[in-house]
Amino acid sequence: MMEEWKTPIQVEGTVHRDGDGYLVEESKPRLIGGCLIAPGQFTVPGLLDQAASERADxxxxxYLPRGITLSVGDxxxxxxxxxxxxxxRxxxxxxxxxxxxxxxxxxR
Structure with a gap:
């Protein structure tokens, strides 16, 4: 049943690790299949304080398959x-x- 929920994603980042663990600069987007995405929280619209406006919406x-890691900012x-x-992001x-x-x- 979990297979039905899996989706491919496209990642655009500047540096990632390849299958051998070496850092590789990426010049084009890469497609990663077999991912799962679970919803988190949503903010309340209309809050005007700075801390709320800087938070993600x-x-x-x-959830990524084994051997795949992503970098902050990808x-x-x-x-x-x-x-x-x-x-x-x-x-x-x-x-x-x-x-x-x-x-x-x-x-956001």
Whole structure:
């Protein structure tokens, strides 16, 4: 059943690690298949204080297959037909989870 929820994502970042662990500069977007995205929290619209205006409007957790890590600041594009489709940014370093790695993503 979990296979039905998986989606490919497009990552646009300047540097990442290849399969052998070497840092590689990326000149073009890369496609990563088999990802899961879980919704996080949403902010209340209309708050005017500076701290609220600097916060992300939406957050989510992106679960990646084994061996894939992302860097803080990487841009993530989720297909438009996905309920969480659109452009996101990686907010925190990748963390391990039993089936790969996970990162917190946000969009404003």
């Amino acid at each position: 939406e957050t989510a957790t992106l 841009a993530i594009r989720v297909p438009a037909e996905h309920p969480l489709g659109g452009t996101w 990686v907010e925190e370093p990748s963390s391990p989870w039993p089936r790969g790695t996970a990162v917190v993503i946000s969009r």
